[in-house]
Structures are given as structure tokens and as C-alpha cells.
Amino acid sequence: MLQFSKYHGLGNDFLIIDGRSWPANFMFANPDPEWVRHLCDRHFGVGADGVIIILSPTLEGDWRMRIFNADGTEAQMCGNGIRCISKFLADSDKVMVGHKWKIETLAGIIVSELKENDMIYVDMGIPILSPHDIPTRLSVGQDNIAIGLIETNGITWSVAAAGMGNPHIVIPVKDAEDIDIEKFGPLLEEHFAFPTQTNVHFLQVIEHNHLKLRTWERGVGVTFACGTGACAALIVAHSLGLSDKEAQIDLPGGSLLVNWETIDNHISIIGSAKAIFDGVLTPELTPIVSEVAQTFNEIEKVEMVEENIPTFEKVLCTIVCVNGCLHPDNCPSLKARINVSDFLNKHSLDEMLALANDSIESRLRAKSETDAQTSI
Incomplete structure (x- = not known):
């Protein structure tokens, strides 16, 4: 069972999946567009304007954001999305007013800051005015x-x-x-x-x-x-x-x-971001999980072909990736892949649901503490 949270910035709503930790960091590095469309469907899915996945950083950021529109296409940047994941991180990580995050996006690193009363400040960077870079034929x-x-x-x-x-x-x-x-x-x-x-x-x-x-x-x-x-x-x-x-x-x-x-x-915005609810997805809404498990079961031994990247069996995630997976889009650790497969195969749906419920309760406690602190 996969946990998610729904947040909105002025009514622009998103499903947020926390992929910062194993095994989600690997499983959701490259989501299927059809899966995104299914989740965002307001009649047959959960319903949202988009899906945001928070991943381990690959550059100088604290975290990395990938955001997908309701039609499954990936967006370079989203101001409301940045505010929503900032509020999500504040709720989850028990940070104080004034805390800043450096979020990696396809448009570069964006800096956000927690303000009082659910307000989020975002430095959106330098605007692009060159027709070639926008891009436009104007x-x-x-x-x-x-x-x-x-x-x-x-x-x-x-x-x-x-x-x-x-x-x-x-x-x-x-x-x-x-x-x-x-x-x-x-x-x-x-x-x-x-x-x-x-x-x-x-x-x-x-x-x-x-x-x-x-x-x-x-x-x-x-x-x-x-x-x-x-x-x-x-x-x-x-x-x-x-x-x-x-x-x-x-x-x-x-x-x-x-x-x-x-x-x-630089251009900046200040606006609110609010939590709507937390939930878990049924197996029918997480086909990617079964596909990943099937793929992992077929893996016996794979070697990296890129120069200077070690073979899977030589990489110890607990040592090399202590601060997050270094290659979430193509994880170079066979052990990590096997661990994901074992986790999916050895835990029943009830057990995964219990884990998700524990995580939700922990987030709710953290959110209550953050809300009390920001309203002072």
C-alpha cells in the first residue's frame, strides 16, 4: 500500500508522494504517465491537477521535485507545487518558521521558506525573456x-x-x-x-x-x-x-x-499552501508496484556499462547512499533491487497498510506540532 498526501496552493491541488527513502526513491524515479493520468482522474482515481514526487537530491539541493501534469506530461517547474511540497516537508519534518529548502527542479534550484500562518515564500529565480529560451516564435x-x-x-x-x-x-x-x-x-x-x-x-x-x-x-x-x-x-x-x-x-x-x-x-511569490488529507492507494491504483516486483524477480546479475560506475554487487547502499540514492533513476545496487522485491513479496497488504497508517499518524502528530508553532 502506497501512502500519499493531498495538498493545495490556492485550489491548485496535488498528490504528493514522499520518495525520499527506500524503496520509494527507486520505485518512483520514473513513473508511468498512464499511472499519473489514472491517479489524477477525478472520477476513477484520487483526483488532482498533478502528481509531485519528492526524491533525494542529485545536485546541491536539499531535495528534488518531479512534477507531472494531469495528462502525464512532466512540468519543468510549478510555483504552487513548490509551496505545497514545502508545506508537506514542514508538516513531516517538524521545522521552525524561517526554515528554508533548496528544491531541485528541471528549471534549476528553487529556494522556499516557511512563514507564519501556512504562508510560503518562494524565490522563483530570474525570469526568462529571450524568445529562444522561453521558447516562442514571437x-x-x-x-x-x-x-x-x-x-x-x-x-x-x-x-x-x-x-x-x-x-x-x-x-x-x-x-x-x-x-x-x-x-x-x-x-x-x-x-x-x-x-x-x-x-x-x-x-x-x-x-x-x-x-x-x-x-x-x-x-x-x-x-x-x-x-x-x-x-x-x-x-x-x-x-x-x-x-x-x-x-x-x-x-x-x-x-x-x-x-x-x-x-x-529575481522574482518571488508569497502565498498559502494547505494540507487536504493523507491516504493510501489500493493495489489497483499502484500498478507500478507489481511491475517493479516482477522486474526485480527476473534480475540475476546486471553490470553497469558506464565508465567509473561499479557493478551492482560492489555497491553497498547503506554506506554509499547514506544521504539518499545517488542514482535513483538507474540504481546501481543489485542488493537494493532485491531488497525491494523481498519487501513486496514478504509483506501482506494488511501489513503494508498498517505501516502506512503508522506513517500517517506520525505525520499528523508532526503537522499538529508545526501548526501550533507557526500560529504563535
Whole structure:
């Protein structure tokens, strides 16, 4: 039985799987997209906008995040997702207000910090303005951002683009509520101007320090909030002279405070993240486990072909990987693989459920202590 936790950042909800320890660190390093789609299905699965897996770091981070959209595709970065796993880590690890994490993502290392009252600060890094790096086929305009005109279904949109490790198109409009986002969102997401598709945002300016945003997320659809999208919206709004460098951005799920620093060019967000519930997945929702067990049972002896990587039988995980698996995507330890297989074969579903329940109770106790401390 596999334990998971469900968290949300302003209504953008995620299933979080803690893969920091054996055997999950190995089993969920490369999840099956179909499995992700099944989990995120709100009728036949648990239901979520995405799945986040926390893994051991491979670079200079404290932990590594892999995030998968509801359609099974992997995202480079997610501001709401970062806040959610930060709150998850705070709840699990009993840290104090002011604690910081360095989280490895496909967009680089992101730093987050626990604030009071379930608020999480995230340094989102330096925005990407180069069309080549966003990527987009739009050209840089006089405001030093990628801008252009895009036509969909006979309507021409004046758009701008920015990157936050993932691509965003921002469209200033008079009233965001008047836009048929279900109709135009998918058309703009897959527009030729964005070779890897894009997140789509309709931006309404209320005041120079107060913006409103509606979002169609790439690979997901309409969502209540998008942290990287809020950053892109502020970048575009300020570059076009529509806003200050700091603004409150209202999204359907709540508000974020977004700031674009003049000194170091970093952009940051502050917003809430909250736990919804903890649970365990039935075997029907964890087909990957049975597949891994079957694969392990067929392994007798495998050697690494890469230079300077020892054979499986020469690697002692308890010594070499004391701080986490060094090669979670291709674990070089036959013993670790056999241990996973033994664990799955020797423990009944009831025993694994009992272990999961013990873990959930431990998390609930830790969360209660953290909540009491952050509310002081």
C-alpha cells in the first residue's frame, strides 16, 4: 500500500508522494504517465491537477521535485507545487518558521521558506525573456519582451510571453471574466508560436499594484491558480507599463503577493499552501508496484556499462547512499533491487497498510506540532 498526501496552493491541488527513502526513491524515479493520468482522474482515481514526487537530491539541493501534469506530461517547474511540497516537508519534518529548502527542479534550484500562518515564500529565480529560451516564435518588441499578434478562430489577440522555467503567454484584457477560457485556452496553448505549447493567462489590471488573472495550464486545463503564471503576468504587466514591480495578483483560488526585485532581477511569490488529507492507494491504483516486483524477480546479475560506475554487487547502499540514492533513476545496487522485491513479496497488504497508517499518524502528530508553532 502506497501512502500519499493531498495538498493545495490556492485550489491548485496535488498528490504528493514522499520518495525520499527506500524503496520509494527507486520505485518512483520514473513513473508511468498512464499511472499519473489514472491517479489524477477525478472520477476513477484520487483526483488532482498533478502528481509531485519528492526524491533525494542529485545536485546541491536539499531535495528534488518531479512534477507531472494531469495528462502525464512532466512540468519543468510549478510555483504552487513548490509551496505545497514545502508545506508537506514542514508538516513531516517538524521545522521552525524561517526554515528554508533548496528544491531541485528541471528549471534549476528553487529556494522556499516557511512563514507564519501556512504562508510560503518562494524565490522563483530570474525570469526568462529571450524568445529562444522561453521558447516562442514571437519577436522581442520595444519593451524588451516577446510580443506579437496571434489569431485564433478569427479573433486577433495582442500577446506577450515570458518564461519561468516553463513557457507562458499573457494576454491583457479589459475583463478577464468575459473570456471564454474553455474555448480559447486550448487553442492558444497549442498555437504555432509556441513550439512546446504554453500556459495561457488572461490578465486584467485593477490598479498598478493589483492585478487579476485567469489561467489555462498546459497539460491540465483551467486551474484555480498558477504560481509561475502569476510571475509571468507581473513581468509582462510591468514591462508594458501596466503595473508596479510588486503587486497582489488575484486568482480564482486566492491571492499571491508577487515581487520583481530590481537589484538581483529575481522574482518571488508569497502565498498559502494547505494540507487536504493523507491516504493510501489500493493495489489497483499502484500498478507500478507489481511491475517493479516482477522486474526485480527476473534480475540475476546486471553490470553497469558506464565508465567509473561499479557493478551492482560492489555497491553497498547503506554506506554509499547514506544521504539518499545517488542514482535513483538507474540504481546501481543489485542488493537494493532485491531488497525491494523481498519487501513486496514478504509483506501482506494488511501489513503494508498498517505501516502506512503508522506513517500517517506520525505525520499528523508532526503537522499538529508545526501548526501550533507557526500560529504563535
